[in-house]
């Protein structure tokens with residue numbers, strides 16, 4: 338059963354514009370069934386060819402079976418430091434963005450799971466235009482394929498709440514990790530979520546050794562409700578308990594991300610409460626600094642208050658690191674390029690909207 342969360346998933350629009358049969362939507366057994374019919378044959382791994390110019394054998398196979406090999410079109414990209422942000426156009430005119438981050442030992446792909454987002458987090462560009470639709474598993478996988486063969490880490494931190502598109506995100510992870518295909522190590526996949534309790538319970542039962550990151554950002558229900566309005570019905574204690582239960586079950590550490598915002602959640606009382614919430618859990622805390630977004634009036638915390646906050650956690654024995662968001666010079670927080678260029682409007686309507694403005 339798909340998990341129903343705050344707003345509908347743009348079902349009318351998806352019905353009006355049926356998605357083509359996309360090769361990257363195929364699980365290995367679905368591929369086998371299709372490949373067994375008469376006509377040219379290929380191996381499952383051939384579907385994931387990272388080159389722009391796809392081999393003739395692959396093109397012949399897709400023509401014979403009426404399957405579309407690629408559906409994302411690179412619209413723009415911006416580079417800054419070690420990051421490159423790409424805006425991908427989708428078959429129905431919408432767009433999503435992905436970020437490629439170069440590390441010394443490979444590349445990280447930060448990918449989207451939905452067009453827009455229903456949760457309207459105050460600090461996030463993606464949530465400002467609302468949810469338009471879910472991405473299919475193939476559209477999720479294709480972001481990774483198009484970002485190139487050096488990708489050896491994937492983080493679901495782009496546009497959308499991955500647990501609000503549970504079925505397709507799980508299918509995408511299964512396709513990515515299939516040994517006959519891309520053979521991506523699940524330990525290299527991080528799912529970043531605000532933590533929907535029902536979905537966390539379901540995730541606990543999956544046989545997937547992924548990494549889990551929970552965007553906590555508050556120590557009280559009241560502050561969390563202000564920062565993540567779409568999560569109002571999710572009890573903060575239940576979110577933490579479900580995430581911890583996942584960590585226990587999979588013998589892994591769950592990461593809680595806490596964006597320190599001056600005047601909102603950065604007091605010593607907050608730090609002490611956070612230490613209490615983390616007590617005796619298989620957890621670590623990532624303290625984040627605010628990455629400015631046009632049109633959002635939040636301040637960046639100073640070194641001193643961040644240092645004091647961290648000290649409280651250190652003294653309580655909670656594993657903690659301080660992180661700065663990547664690529665501030667190219668608006669690398671999730672959804673900023675998408676929001677600046679499109680505000681959730683389908684690409685083909687963008688010209689008309691600009692003229693009308």
Ligand code: SF4
Pocket residue numbers: 454455456457458461462463464465495496497498531671
């Ligand atoms: S932070 Fe995540 S859950 Fe919140 S609005 Fe942005 S994409 Fe949605």
